[in-house]
Amino acid sequence: MSSPVSSSASSRNILRRFGRNRRGSAAVEFALVAPVFFALLFAIIETAIVFFAGQVLETVTQDSARLIMTGQAQTAAYTQAQFKTNVCGRIGVLFDCLNGIFIDVQSYPGFASVAINSQIDGAKNFVNNMKYCPGNAGDIVVVRLFYQWPLFVTGLGYNIANLNGSKRLLSATAAFRNEPFLANPSPC
Structure with a gap:
């Protein structure tokens, strides 16, 4: 049977040897840093995708607004559904358009009477x-497009959602004066 003094000395030797051994230190350090690294990486990727989607929505808004500005939509008597079909034809696969x-x-x-309201309520x-x-x-005319973009990284402490359900409302706006065109008066 070993004495208490020798067992405490052997435990100190084991601890000393464990402290000097560096073979698993990289794995331990990576395990400590990896969650923060990947959370930051995914947050950066998601932010980039949201900005890209917002820019695509802006471009589609500008392109579609030209139909109204030049009178093509009024001359063809577009309904809201027909105008939306035209927008969806320009938007590609990034959005669930319909x-x-x-x-x-x-x-x-006139420009003085333009009133833009927020599409997000207090809740x-x-x-x-x-x-x-x-x-x-x-x-x-003011043309606005909205899309509720789903977010995935919000559970990791990074939250850019401005809607319930972990969504971000993307919006794009085009404001302009209609060009002179010949068409039946709009029933608005």
């Missing part, structure tokens, strides 16, 4: 009060 894109087109007699819900009024020649 179920996810919301289009608001409103006309005003962080999306307010769907979309209208379609492309206006007549010379009217001021």
Whole structure:
């Protein structure tokens, strides 16, 4: 049977040898740093994708708004559904267009009367009060597109959601004066 003094000396030797052994230190350090590294990496990737999707939505808004600005939508008597079909034809595969894109087109007699409201209420819900009024020649028109982008990295402590359900409302706006064109007056 070993004495208590020799067993404490052997435990100190074991601890000393364990402290000098560096074979597993890289694995331990990686295990400590990896969760933070991957959380940061995924947050950067998700932010980049959200910014890219926002830019795609801006480009589609500008391109689609030209149909209204030049009077093509009014001359063809587009409904909101037909205008949305045209928008969805330009948007590609990044969005679920038929179920996810919301289009608001409103006309005003002058720039001073333009009123843009937030589409997010106090409880962080999306307010769907979309209208379609492309206006007549010379009217001021504001075209807005909205998409509720799903977020995935919010559970890791990084949250850029501005809607309930871990979603970010992407919006794009085009404001312009309609060009002179010959068409039947818009019934707005």
